[in-house]
Amino acid sequence: MFRNILCSFSRLAIATRTPQSNVFKNTSDNLVKQITVRNFSLLNIQAPLAAPKLLENAPKPQPAATSTRTVTKFSIRKGKRKSVKAVLKRFYRLQWGIWIRTKAGRNKKLWKKNPPQKRRLRQHVFCNSTQSHMLDKMVGPYWRKPRYFIDDPYQPYHVRNEFERSRVTPKPYIPPEDRI
Amino acid sequence: MSNTTEKALNLLRYLPRVCISNIRDNPGAHKQARRGRGQHGGDYHGAGNKGAKARQSYTRLGYEMGNNPFYLRFPFEPYYKGHHLKRQYPPVSLLNLQKLIDTNRIDTTKPIDLVAIMNTGLFRLYPDQQHFGFQLTDEGADIFSAKINLEIQWTSEPVIAAIERAGGFVTTAYYDAQSLHAMINTKKFFERGIPIPRRMMPPPDAIEYYSNPANRGYLSDPEKISKERLVLAQKYGYTLPKLDDQILEMLKERKDPRQIFYGLHPGWVVNLTDKVILKPLDEELKEYYAS
Structure with missing residues (x-):
């Protein structure tokens, strides 16, 4: 069933592609993609266009120490006591x-x-x-x-x-x- | 018996008997005291044996083990709002001032300003802690009886009344932090060999106070001040005393709004070693210090 629907979508896409202008073609392509993704999230139809960027996908660094409300006896910079x-x-x-x-x-x-x-x-x-x-x-x-x-x-x-x-x-x- | 044996027996006859007081300890019977390291011979330094106190693993300050802690329990209140921006004026009371005059720490034949108060050595001022001079408080207003020309940084109405009833004059004057640094320790400032700075104008929120004749502000009109003197005299029910011509000149002496020391102008350099005063000659400098 999935295959049938997919085929129909692709056919529709092919049918629409030929007579329309470039802009319209892009929008119709996107539309098809959106509908398939929305209905069948398991199907990965987004082909990687370029090699995945390492830095963008890497998890962003989180601050290691979380703030507390207790008294600081020795600060990092000057070693002074800090107020709460x-x-x-x-x-x-x-x-x-x-x-x-x-x-x-x-x-x-x-x-x-x-x-x-x-x-x-x-x-x-x-x-x-x-x-x-x-x-x-x-x-x-x-x-x-x-x-x-x-x-x-x-x-x-x-x-x-x-x-x-x-x-x-x-x-x-x-x-x-x-x-x- | 041989001769040697006889000798030995003879010797033994005069030696003391073997007893507990003259025999040597068994080997290893006596233990040497150990030399502990540290201040008190390697003990626990007053922290006791084991537990949180020995390991200094106390619960953190204010923590209450699952309770809503006391220090987080109450709603906010802006008690300390703007504390680092507000100007502070440490108090000097009229009683203090009278005592200084009575004990000859302050000379009343000259105008009294912040320098005179600081030169008594009894008051401290920290311009870096937002101190902007002294405020004169009304304690001892009833017994104040000195005829003075006083310049102070902040006063209240009863204080002005007490001084003017005694025949004196008050002026409230603003000094910026740099000027105060010069006035707090005059000798130290002159030894630095830098020109006397010009006094800055008060900040926008203080302009109103220092230009109000009711506060005897140094930026207000002198004619309006003399009118306000009469108004205050009527309000507090005293008559302004007549002024002697001898001290009138001293009582009427005022500083320029740019001036810091009586008799010295901004831009001058006081050389204490050679005992000379150096004045700027350049027109540009003169214009700068006059403006």
């Missing part, structure tokens, strides 16, 4: 050492959350000491330097003088009240 960009996209370091973050799920399914819950989701909160210590190790010294931007919204939070551990300026001396 995923941390810097999500966290912010206050100058007294704590890191702040957003809350998980703050953009998810807001239609079913009540206003107090949505209010809490909008807040930015502290990480705890262990987490801050880990994040400190995941970024380089550049991110631990103090910054003095103009109109910085985090400016009031960079210094925490209320507690002994994070105090930076000496405690003002308040003389005891005179008791009479």
Whole structure:
């Protein structure tokens, strides 16, 4: 059956070839080829016109190493420690050492959350000491330097003088009240 | 008995008895201490015996064994957006300034600028870290009482009010990184033997601040500034003190927008060894440094 159909196609091709112009001949040839290929993909009717090119058919080189999000302790070029960009996209370091973050799920399914819950989701909160210590190790010294931007919204939070551990300026001396 | 045997027996009579303290060890009974290699005699260098700590095969930082890791758990927030482009102005408070004046680290009979503040040796500035000078903050504004002609890079309204109430003048002025390098360590800069650069104009986003008379910008109209002084005095409820003629000249002294040091113009070379100042004579150079 296959042979019959093929023969009919070839006959059709031969029949059309003689009276038509060159352009038309090419299109009709292509048409026949397309139909046969579409219907009978097993039949390899495309004869190789030229010798196959080695370089074109060769598999393209893929990058051997895939990127990871973990900390690089020694870079290839300078042997320096590198920061984890995923941390810097999500966290912010206050100058007294704590890191702040957003809350998980703050953009998810807001239609079913009540206003107090949505209010809490909008807040930015502290990480705890262990987490801050880990994040400190995941970024380089550049991110631990103090910054003095103009109109910085985090400016009031960079210094925490209320507690002994994070105090930076000496405690003002308040003389005891005179008791009479 | 022969003579020799007798002698030997005689000798034996005076020798000590064979006991545990004077016999030699069996061959191979005593082991030599081994000389270990390394700092502490070939031990484990504080890493213990076996396990992840001995092999230093810790889990990577932040990894939580199948959990969604803490450092990837939260949504993005542009906390650090544009951090490398924004200008920074390290703070100097009015309290600091008053203390510097009281301890004679700053001379108030001359105009005070960044060079005077840097020459106190108490402040650091890093132009390569996007530092563009100092900002004067309002801490100690209530006790500030010095009559000064101050040039600072950034201020706020209460600071301007505090200085002008005391009878002083403030100007906010912009310096580019190259000019700041010259001002931070003046001696080092002059020793390089290069001409004083001309000060660049502020970047487009800072032009507005430095040409605003309310900020006492160095590019604003002096007449508008004197009007703004009155406006601020009314707003904060003080009267501008009358100015003495003796120090008026000092208080009114301002730099040219291209000038970096008081009394020195761009293009001049200061020779510290010969104690001479070299000025450009070429017309082209003069035109370049004046423009």
